[in-house]
Amino acid sequence: xxxxxxxxxxxxxxxxxxxxxxxxxxxxxxxxxxxxxxxxxxxxxxxxxxxxxxxxxxxxxxxxxxxxxxxxxxxxxxxxxxxxxxxxxxxxxxxxxxxxxxxxxxxxxxxxxxxxxxxxxxxxxxxxxxxxxxxxxxxxxxxxxxxxxxxxxxxxxxxxxxxxxxxxxxxxxxxxxxxxxxxxxxxxxxxxxxxxxxxxxxxxxxxxxxxxxxxxxxxxxxxxxxxxxxxxxxxxxxxxxxxx
Amino acid sequence: xxxxxxxxxxxxxxxxxxxxxxxxxxxxxxxxxxxxxxxxxxxxxxxxxxxxxxxxxxxxxxxxxxxxxxxxxxxxxxxxxxxxxxxxxxxxxxxxxxxxxxxxxxxxxxxxxxxxxxxxxxxxxxxxxxxxxxxxxxxxxxxxxxxxxxxxxxxxxxxxxxxxxxxxxxxxxxxxxxxxxxxxxxxxxxxxxxxxxxxxxxxxxxxxxxxxxxxxxxxxxxxxxxxxxxxxxxxxxxxxxxxxxxxxxxxxxxxxxxxxxxxxxxxxxxxxxxxxxxxxxxxxxxxxxxxxxxxxxxxxxxxxxxxxxxxxxxxx
Numbered sequence: 001x002x003x004x005x006x007x008x009x010x011x012x013x014x015x016x017x018x019x020x021x022x023x024x025x026x027x028x029x030x031x032x033x034x035x036x037x038x039x040x041x042x043x044x045x046x047x048x049x050x051x052x053x054x055x056x057x058x059x060x061x062x063x064x065x066x067x068x069x070x071x072x073x074x075x076x077x078x079x080x081x082x083x084x085x086x087x088x089x090x091x092x093x094x095x096x097x098x099x100x101x102x103x104x105x106x107x108x109x110x111x112x113x114x115x116x117x118x119x120x121x122x123x124x125x126x127x128x129x130x131x132x133x134x135x136x137x138x139x140x141x142x143x144x145x146x147x148x149x150x151x152x153x154x155x156x157x158x159x160x161x162x163x164x165x166x167x168x169x170x171x172x173x174x175x176x177x178x179x180x181x182x183x184x185x186x187x188x189x190x191x192x193x194x195x196x197x198x199x200x201x202x203x204x205x206x207x208x209x210x211x212x213x214x215x216x217x218x219x220x221x222x223x224x225x226x227x228x229x230x231x232x233x234x235x236x237x238x239x240x241x242x243x244x
Numbered sequence: 245x246x247x248x249x250x251x252x253x254x255x256x257x258x259x260x261x262x263x264x265x266x267x268x269x270x271x272x273x274x275x276x277x278x279x280x281x282x283x284x285x286x287x288x289x290x291x292x293x294x295x296x297x298x299x300x301x302x303x304x305x306x307x308x309x310x311x312x313x314x315x316x317x318x319x320x321x322x323x324x325x326x327x328x329x330x331x332x333x334x335x336x337x338x339x340x341x342x343x344x345x346x347x348x349x350x351x352x353x354x355x356x357x358x359x360x361x362x363x364x365x366x367x368x369x370x371x372x373x374x375x376x377x378x379x380x381x382x383x384x385x386x387x388x389x390x391x392x393x394x395x396x397x398x399x400x401x402x403x404x405x406x407x408x409x410x411x412x413x414x415x416x417x418x419x420x421x422x423x424x425x426x427x428x429x430x431x432x433x434x435x436x437x438x439x440x441x442x443x444x445x446x447x448x449x450x451x452x453x454x455x456x457x458x459x460x461x462x463x464x465x466x467x468x469x470x471x472x473x474x475x476x477x478x479x480x481x482x483x484x485x486x487x488x489x490x491x492x493x494x495x496x497x498x499x500x501x502x503x504x505x506x507x508x509x510x511x512x513x514x515x516x517x518x519x520x521x522x523x524x525x526x527x528x529x530x531x532x533x534x535x536x537x538x539x540x541x542x543x544x545x546x547x548x549x550x551x552x553x554x555x556x557x558x559x560x
Contacts, residue, residue: 003345009341014333080324081328083294083328084389087317087322088342088346089317089318242296
């Protein structure tokens with residue numbers, strides 16, 4: 001546990017010593033705002049909830065989260081610092097969880113910095129703040145899921161671009177697994193039970209419930225276990241490279 | 245204490261390390277010598293637990309690396325090949341991180357970092373981003389992180405690579421100073437480093453261990469060991485050559501370049517036996533004017549070349 005914190009602290013501080021953090025945060029906030037107010041028609045709608053804001057989160061995360069996760073393991077392999085990290089007396093699991101938590105905390109910072117939206121909604125009307133809070137929590141969990149997938153993809157390769165693209169593709173599939181885009185692949189030959197299972201993986205489906213303020217236990221379990229699964233796969237992949 | 249038994253590593257069809265076994269005890273400084281690609285770094289990576297061996301085992305301080313890797317890592321200070329570091333950290337924050345990862349905190353952490361900084365003399369660059377440091381300083385930062393926890397075992401992959409002669413001297417002095425209390429394995433291309441620092445030299449070529457002895461014993465394997473280089477005046481080359489060649493214990497005579505009017509030879513002994521007495525006596529007795537006479541130590545690089553490029557070694 002201690003070791004997780006040591007890795008976490010180093011990683012988290014590392015985001016802010018380079019322009020990475022600032023560039024990412026500015027772009028994230030600018031895009032979130034632009035999408036909400038222009039494409040989401042926040043003002044024209046005339047409602048004081050933050051639905052247009054939250055609707056775009058999956059699409060924002062789709063590109064911006066892999067940008068964070070791509071360097072988690074690929075960069076360490078490329079520069080050779082993975083050899084330093086893995087010869088310290090910390091387990092691979094400690095390192096994987098520490099890095100993941102630092103990336104998640106950074107995403108949380110980005111989310112927190114969107115508070116002006118919340119303030120705007122409160123100034124212009126009287127929204128149900130509980131629903132908005134639930135939306136933020138759900139968005140954070142979804143970001144965690146994207147991150148876990150991205151971190152796992154990063155462990156596959158030394159090349160950050162490959163890590164980015166593969167993570168985007170994987171997250172895209174998960175996001176849209178309830179739609180025909182993905183289901184058409186599996187409908188023909190998988191038993192209906194499995195097709196339904198694939199459809200239930202859809203981030204969109206789960207998130208649509210969450211952003212309305214409904215935090216269903218099933219959604220939490222789904223996202224939570226997805227995170228755990230991909231972190232586990234991450235540990236396995238990093239371990240495998242040792243025996244390569 | 246390091247015990248390596250029949251360690252092997254295959255990367256697909258490539259055999260990087262092939263049945264390497266040796267033991268290193270506290271007080272020893274073992275030098276890994278070998279051509280590039282011979283398997284030195286791969287062997288070190290397996291001892292330290294970064295790579296899993298394809299066969300064989302490595303034990304550090306009694307703990308098997310495959311079974312108790314964390315215990316091994318606690319007791320080993322490792323400087324990886326190329327001294328990789330986190331480029332955007334400063335040496336100060338980097339060493340803090342490593343010290344924290346090694347279980348130190350508070351005042352003890354600060355003290356440990358200060359000691360390591362003092363020993364590797366990196367005070368002047370403590371607050372500069374690592375990516376802006378010269379190669380020599382980067383390597384010293386790498387060395388500092390290996391020393392932080394004062395480990396029983398040090399495994400240093402090319403610790404003086406990129407250092408200027410003064411810095412090399414200091415790092416070697418540091419290694420010698422730590423040697424009595426630790427088991428140290430260093431890998432190097434520099435043969436003079438082996439003589440300067442190592443109590444034992446292990447030569448690896450083509451993934452195999454081809455020699456394991458003290459530097460002095462290795463030098464003695466050279467055909468030049470105990471050869472006598474001789475410059476004479478007042479005698480014909482032919483005459484001298486015949487006379488010297490006839491001496492007991494002389495294997496052959498080589499001609500060396502000499503000033504006009506003088507002749508120079510290298511007299512090679514059989515089996516590296518000292519022959520300087522016979523040679524000098526012969527010269528005196530024949531009334532030759534001896535301008536220069538020198539007994540040669542074996543040339544390590546010549547031994548190195550002969551054992552690493554022989555058919556037995558070659559795959560590499």
